[in-house]
Amino acid sequence: MAAQDHAFSHVECSNCPIRHRAVCARCDADELQSLEGMKYYRSFEAGQTVIWAGDRMDFVASVVEGIATLTQTMEDGRTQMVGLLLPSDFAGRPGRDTAAYNVVATTRLTMCCFRKKPFEELMSRTPHIGQRLLEMTLDELDAAREWMLLLGRKTAREKIASLLAIIARRDATLKLSAASGKIVFDLPLTREAMADYLGLTLETVSRQISALKRDGVIELEGKRHVTVPDMERLLDETGDDTDGGVFV
Amino acid sequence: MAAQDHAFSHVECSNCPIRHRAVCARCDADELQSLEGMKYYRSFEAGQTVIWAGDRMDFVASVVEGIATLTQTMEDGRTQMVGLLLPSDFAGRPGRDTAAYNVVATTRLTMCCFRKKPFEELMSRTPHIGQRLLEMTLDELDAAREWMLLLGRKTAREKIASLLAIIARRDATLKLSAASGKIVFDLPLTREAMADYLGLTLETVSRQISALKRDGVIELEGKRHVTVPDMERLLDETGDDTDGGVFV
DNA sequence: CGGGGGGTTGATCTCCTTCAATCAACGTGG
DNA sequence: CCACGTTGATTGAAGGAGATCAACCCCCCG
Numbered sequence: 001m002a003a004q005d006h007a008f009s010h011v012e013c014s015n016c017p018i019r020h021r022a023v024c025a026r027c028d029a030d031e032l033q034s035l036e037g038m039k040y041y042r043s044f045e046a047g048q049t050v051i052w053a054g055d056r057m058d059f060v061a062s063v064v065e066g067i068a069t070l071t072q073t074m075e076d077g078r079t080q081m082v083g084l085l086l087p088s089d090f091a092g093r094p095g096r097d098t099a100a101y102n103v104v105a106t107t108r109l110t111m112c113c114f115r116k117k118p119f120e121e122l123m124s125r126t127p128h129i130g131q132r133l134l135e136m137t138l139d140e141l142d143a144a145r146e147w148m149l150l151l152g153r154k155t156a157r158e159k160i161a162s163l164l165a166i167i168a169r170r171d172a173t174l175k176l177s178a179a180s181g182k183i184v185f186d187l188p189l190t191r192e193a194m195a196d197y198l199g200l201t202l203e204t205v206s207r208q209i210s211a212l213k214r215d216g217v218i219e220l221e222g223k224r225h226v227t228v229p230d231m232e233r234l235l236d237e238t239g240d241d242t243d244g245g246v247f248v
Numbered sequence: 249m250a251a252q253d254h255a256f257s258h259v260e261c262s263n264c265p266i267r268h269r270a271v272c273a274r275c276d277a278d279e280l281q282s283l284e285g286m287k288y289y290r291s292f293e294a295g296q297t298v299i300w301a302g303d304r305m306d307f308v309a310s311v312v313e314g315i316a317t318l319t320q321t322m323e324d325g326r327t328q329m330v331g332l333l334l335p336s337d338f339a340g341r342p343g344r345d346t347a348a349y350n351v352v353a354t355t356r357l358t359m360c361c362f363r364k365k366p367f368e369e370l371m372s373r374t375p376h377i378g379q380r381l382l383e384m385t386l387d388e389l390d391a392a393r394e395w396m397l398l399l400g401r402k403t404a405r406e407k408i409a410s411l412l413a414i415i416a417r418r419d420a421t422l423k424l425s426a427a428s429g430k431i432v433f434d435l436p437l438t439r440e441a442m443a444d445y446l447g448l449t450l451e452t453v454s455r456q457i458s459a460l461k462r463d464g465v466i467e468l469e470g471k472r473h474v475t476v477p478d479m480e481r482l483l484d485e486t487g488d489d490t491d492g493g494v495f496v
Numbered sequence: 497c498g499g500g501g502g503g504t505t506g507a508t509c510t511c512c513t514t515c516a517a518t519c520a521a522c523g524t525g526g
Numbered sequence: 527c528c529a530c531g532t533t534g535a536t537t538g539a540a541g542g543a544g545a546t547c548a549a550c551c552c553c554c555c556g
Contacts, residue, residue: 072397074487080400082393093386100390127375134382138341141385142348144392145330149320151399152328152447156544191503199400204544206504223503223552239322404512439535449513454536471520471535 012036016112021088022062023136026128038118043110044068050091050103050111057099059113060092066109067188070101071196081197083140086170090136094120106188151199154239159198160208161237164218168228183228212237260284264360269336270310271384274376286366291358292316298339298351298359305347307361308340314357315436318349319444329445331388334418338384342368354437399447402487407446408456409485412466416476431476460485 013019013032024035041064044050050068051057063085070083070091082101085091091103094116123129150162171185187194191209195202212218217234219227228234235242261267261280272283289312292298298316299305311333318331318339330349333339339351342364371377398410419433435442439457443450460466465482467475476482483490 070393072393074397074401075489076487078401080397082396095383101393127378130375130378130382134378134385135343137382137385137389141389141392144389144396145318145320145349148330148392148395148399149322149328151396153322153326190501201545202503203505203546207544210504239324241323438533450535451514451537452512455512458536 011041013039016064018062018064018088018112022112023090023129023133024062026132027126028128031122031126031128034122035114038114038122039112040114041110042113043108044105046105046107046109048105048109050105050109051099053099053102055099056097057092058097058116060090060094060116060119061111061113063087063089063091064110064112066105066107068103068105068109069193069196070103072101079196080199081193082144084197090133092116094123094133106190106193156198156200156204156208157211157237158239159200160194160205160212161217161234162240163194163198164212164226164228165231165234165238168226168231168234183231185226187224187226259289261287264312266310266312266336266360270360271338271377271381272310274380275374276376279370279374279376282370283362286362286370287360288362289358290361291356292353294353294355294357296353296357298353298357299347301347301350303347304345305340306345306364308338308342308364308367309359309361311335311337311339312358312360314353314355316351316353316357317437317441317444318351320349327444328447329441330392332445338381340364342371342381354441404446404448404452404456405459405485406487407448408442408453408460409465409482410488411442411446412460412474412476413479413482413486416474416479416482431479433474435472435474 013024013036016022019025024032027035042061044066053072065087068085068091069081070085071079071081073079085103091111093100097116123133150159154162167187168183168185172183189197191202191205194200195205198205200208209218209220213220216229217237219229221227261272261284264270267273272280275283290309292314301320313335316333316339317329318333319327319329321327333351339359341348345364371381398407402410415435416431416433420431437445439450439453442448443453446453457466457468461468464477465485467477469475
């Protein structure tokens with residue numbers, strides 16, 4: 001709808017920052033050529049809605065840059081985030097023509113889009129896309145199930161700690177910063193978005209973050225800039241099995 | 249481990265009750281032949297554990313008959329069900345060698361198993377299995393996300409109503425009973441299993457079921473036999489969008 | 497300067513948990 | 527056949543974690 005193309009109008013797949021992680025990861029030169037011909041970029045400002053649940057959706061897309069949220073809402077306004085789309089994540093479902101969730105950009109967002117029909121045809125012709133998509137979908141299913149444990153059984157404090165740990169871990173691997181030592185990152189979400197993710201109210205989120213800060217588990221600079229002085233300590237607060245923590 | 253084969257030792261794929269819905273649904277005669285040669289059956293008694301999370305798992309399997317639960321647990325014993333395996337559902341993940349969840353039979357259970365290695369090889373040779381598995385995994389992902397909304401945002405009463413509605417709907421389609429009129433079914437889960445599914449305590453489950461009974465939303469005969477006199481009424485209690493209800 | 501978005505903190509309330517007693521159905525062994 | 531233990535379920539009383547309602551702060555921007 002409110003798309004605005006400017007950056008990324010002519011990036012070649014071979015130079016694409018998500019080339020090796022997205023749905024096209026396994027494609028060979030020929031397949032990539034086909035995708036290259038079909039693809040088009042769309043960009044969104046922070047806060048913009050990419051699509052509403054129930055709306056007709058005639059494309060699928062990979063996130064190239066930025067972050068988007070997948071949310072579900074009830075009539076009375078209660079909303080639950082059901083997924084976070086990070087660079088290389090895939091949105092849309094082959095074989096379905098309406099969106100199942102609201103997709104909203106939380107930062108500036110660029111997506112690499114394919115019209116659904118041609119994409120589906122390409123998928124049926126070549127196995128590599130379907131294989132990669134299966135892999136990614138299985139990973140998402142695991143993530144969703146881990147989140148079910150969080151939503152169903154963790155306390156508010158454990159929920160916050162878990163979210164911080166996930167973001168910290170992701171940032172740490174991205175920056176290749178030493179796993180030991182301090183970890184520093186910025187929260188990509190507002191308190192309200194965190195609440196929607198964790199099944200809490202924003203007040204509870206705020207209180208628990210303050211509590212973790214008071215207890216020295218995290219340090220805060222401003223509202224969004226977080227320092228984790230001792231990752232082990234944070235992981236202890238998540239309630240998760242601490243043994244396998246390093247490997248998972 | 250504690251498997252006991254007896255029934256289903258010589259069923260041909262062409263006569264299999266889940267032939268058209270399981271991971272093998274799209275297979276042609278040749279592919280089915282390959283599967284036929286690889287498959288073996290395992291059966292479990294109600295209450296038996298199929299596999300523990302973290303254990304080595306060198307097979308994948310389809311549920312042929314019966315029901316199993318997928319659960320995750322924290323060290324202190326809190327447990328959350330993350331999936332329900334019904335006939336035709338698939339367990340295990342190609343490309344992973346340990347179980348991610350506890351799998352427990354809640355009724356007598358028969359599974360159609362394939363050793364992982366040969367199955368993976370077959371999958372890479374023929375696209376039909378992967379395609380079907382992708383479809384099934386996407387469906388499961390949707391189900392998991394619907395459950396996230398339930399766990400994160402619904403009240404205890406809405407949770408119970410939602411679970412009853414799901415079971416009622418499934419049974420209604422299985423029996424082809426008229427969508428209107430009374431719906432009658434047996435709960436396949438104990439109160440405790442329901443609690444683990446819904447992120448509640450078993451006492452709350454019991455109380456809310458009593459409340460729904462008291463309010464005439466359901467009728468109970470014994471502990472497990474449920475009658476829904478008015479499905480619309482039950483759907484109202486779920487908190488879900490009521491408009492699309494018939495279609496979804 | 498006013499206003500609005502994002503965030504924090506306080507007071508109160510309530511829904512669900514926790515702890516505990518009781519019950520019905522069932523099987524088992526004396 | 528009955529006493530006993532077990533398992534699954536119901537119900538009650540009390541407490542607490544988180545929701546709700548509300549005031550206020552900070553910062554940026556027009």
